[in-house]
Amino acid sequence: MKWLLVFLFHSTVILGLTVVSQIGGVVYLVCLLLARYVFHWSVQKQVLLFFSAYTIAIFLIVPKIALYFEREPLPIFGNSLRPLTMVTYVLNRHYVHSQLKEIIEEKASLIARRYPGTVTYYLDANFPFINGFPLIPHLSHKDGKKIDLAFYYKSKDNKQYVASSPSWIGYGVYDAPKLTEVNWPERCGEQGYWQYSATQYLVPSWSEGKYEVEEERTRFLLQSLAKTKNIQKVFLEPHLAERWGISSLDKIRFHGCHAVRHDDHIHVQIH
Numbered sequence: 223m224k225w226l227l228v229f230l231f232h233s234t235v236i237l238g239l240t241v242v243s244q245i246g247g248v249v250y251l252v253c254l255l256l257a258r259y260v261f262h263w264s265v266q267k268q269v270l271l272f273f274s275a276y277t278i279a280i281f282l283i284v285p286k287i288a289l290y291f292e293r294e295p296l297p298i299f300g301n302s303l304r305p306l307t308m309v310t311y312v313l314n315r316h317y318v319h320s321q322l323k324e325i326i327e328e329k330a331s332l333i334a335r336r337y338p339g340t341v342t343y344y345l346d347a348n349f350p351f352i353n354g355f356p357l358i359p360h361l362s363h364k365d366g367k368k369i370d371l372a373f374y375y376k377s378k379d380n381k382q383y384v385a386s387s388p389s390w391i392g393y394g395v396y397d398a399p400k401l402t403e404v405n406w407p408e409r410c411g412e413q414g415y416w417q418y419s420a421t422q423y424l425v426p427s428w429s430e431g432k433y434e435v436e437e438e439r440t441r442f443l444l445q446s447l448a449k450t451k452n453i454q455k456v457f458l459e460p461h462l463a464e465r466w467g468i469s470s471l472d473k474i475r476f477h478g479c480h481a482v483r484h485d486d487h488i489h490v491q492i493h
């Protein structure tokens with residue numbers, strides 16, 4: 223009976239690590255087999271081996287192998303472009319096709335030149351390997367050609383730009399429709415698409431009252447993306463596209479009720 227529980231425990235860990243980080247499950251399995259059957263190490267040493275091997279893998283090995291899958295990691299400590307949370311790169315969720323990397327880096331430096339001190343934060347992109355391997359819960363982020371970007375924000379008190387976000391993961395704090403605006407979150411909810419506004423449950427709303435979207439920078443980024451040849455489409459909630467006067471740009475699209483709402487982040491994809 224004990225072996226069954228041990229087997230179930232390790233299987234669950236391997237599955238969970240694979241789902242959230244793609245390579246964590248493989249690293250765990252190799253470390254487990256080596257530590258148990260080759261080195262005969264204690265559990266503490268096994269854990270230490272896993273964390274050491276995983277760290278070496280994500281920083282030194284994975285970026286090199288990812289090149290064979292035409293994917294590269296985005297910068298993690300850049301001045302003008304970096305992840306909103308370190309969880310993104312610790313879990314290998316910051317890999318993109320080289321062409322998308324070039325575009326995002328170019329947009330981030332364009333914004334930083336126009337608005338000095340501005341940081342473009344990226345959210346979930348793609349895993350490093352294998353076309354078709356989805357980055358759950360983003361089912362379409364599976365080919366290196368998709369990325370989510372955070373909005374830019376300002377302080378509600380003094381209206382000054384802040385290099386931060388009301389949500390620590392960038393998702394789940396919405397710039398919701400006003401009374402007179404088109405309200406797709408409500409329509410989708412009424413049609414039974416319960417997942418449409420589900421990201422609000424992912425994050426605590428401690429900072430919700432502190433920040434509001436900095437429209438000028440966010441609109442400028444969206445306009446620039448929509449004018450870029452290799453960009454296929456950009457998803458944004460229709461009430462924001464209308465409010466910001468960019469609904470006529472043909473690459474700025476509504477994604478439909480089957481997705482999650484996009485009044486908390488921008489989804490970008492290339493051809």
Ligand SMILES: [Zn+2]
Pocket residue numbers: 360363368369370488489490
């Ligand atoms: Zn997305």
